Amino acid sequence: MGKAPKTIPRSVIRRLTRYLTEMQSLEAGGIEWVSSADIADTLGLTSSTVRQDLSHLDFSGISKRGYSVSGLAEVLGKVLGVNAEWRMVVVGAGHLGSAIAMHDDFSRRGFNICGIFDSDHSKVGKKVGHLTIQHAREIPRVIKRHKVDIGIVAVPANAAQGVADMLIVSGIRGILNLALHHIIAPARVAVVDTRMTTSIMELAHAIKTRS
């Protein structure tokens, strides 16, 4: 029957992604069992947090042995949706956008990039890995045609919302926002931000405070 599929808090989901990559690396190393204390140590958490987090899953550990690495990897993959294949496009073919399009960490995990766009005509037609840069006006056509799930926004701050709107009207389901600007989207579209520039500022503050 399985456990009631209650919604899992976002704070927990974020750690689940880390548990998954950890399980995959343990699996590659031939480790079969892992305890909550092991996971906590490697990831800088407490064992209590780990057990609390894993209790959201329809999966049980075994007293005295811990959790099956492969079992946990599978359940985590299923919950996170990482077992599926996802289609993504990158908008913005600058340094960062191009690097992402070539980043093989993604495709290796089922996140396939099937298009890269820029509004700069001089870039259109150039190659980024095996992809050809297309003009931003092609976004709606490509998204609909290839049923693209995720759009990665890697454009200057002032262009971010415009690009997002284009993605949204074309039927995108999720946006990874790398731009230095908040994106407003309807509830049916998921948005996740990652900004290196704000992280660097956070780091600057931490350093300043520490010494």
Next chain:
Amino acid sequence: MGKAPKTIPRSVIRRLTRYLTEMQSLEAGGIEWVSSADIADTLGLTSSTVRQDLSHLDFSGISKRGYSVSGLAEVLGKVLGVNAEWRMVVVGAGHLGSAIAMHDDFSRRGFNICGIFDSDHSKVGKKVGHLTIQHAREIPRVIKRHKVDIGIVAVPANAAQGVADMLIVSGIRGILNLALHHIIAPARVAVVDTRMTTSIMELAHAIKTRS
């Protein structure tokens, strides 16, 4: 005299970085005053959160007018340490590391990249922008000589801790970790993580759950 310099929670610091970039963009647009409600709307927060956050600063708004954009920008910059000049190096000259080294968002804000390293001999000597890729074994020398503050780790997961250790023994003060692996560092070294791959997984989950 100013307000007692109590330590500001990390959750607040993270939003302060966003307020700062917002202030800079308003300033560029010639806007002089902004209310907590304005800020909240643009950034997807509540005005209550914004006021609560700003109350940590030694800076006051004015009833009926709001906050001075330039005043707030200055105070935020000072608190975050963004008014200073910072020296950074990038470790890992793959697609991502190279893109970061060329990313002008950083240098424009006083975060100056003064070196890029790789352990692959075939990459050493090649140019990335105006920088020349150096061998990873040069890290300690460069960090000490140029008093580098921040190291950006953009290497494969299994190399991350090794690179971090090198940075740490060389006297680095902060690490931005882009690798898919937790970094363990002594308390005097600040570590901030940003991982696109885990963000993408979080997004996959959000999409799956939403529909």
Next chain:
DNA sequence: TAGATTGTTAATCGATTAACAATC
């Protein structure tokens, strides 16, 4: 068996939101 480790409940801690008097 004895002891290690889970799963879960309860306690603590921290962060966000609501509310409103003060004030410009």
Next chain:
DNA sequence: TAGATTGTTAATCGATTAACAATC
């Protein structure tokens, strides 16, 4: 002045940690 907006206190909400009985 009247009304908009701050600054702050108190209430709520959520996340983390502690503790321990259950169990393999």
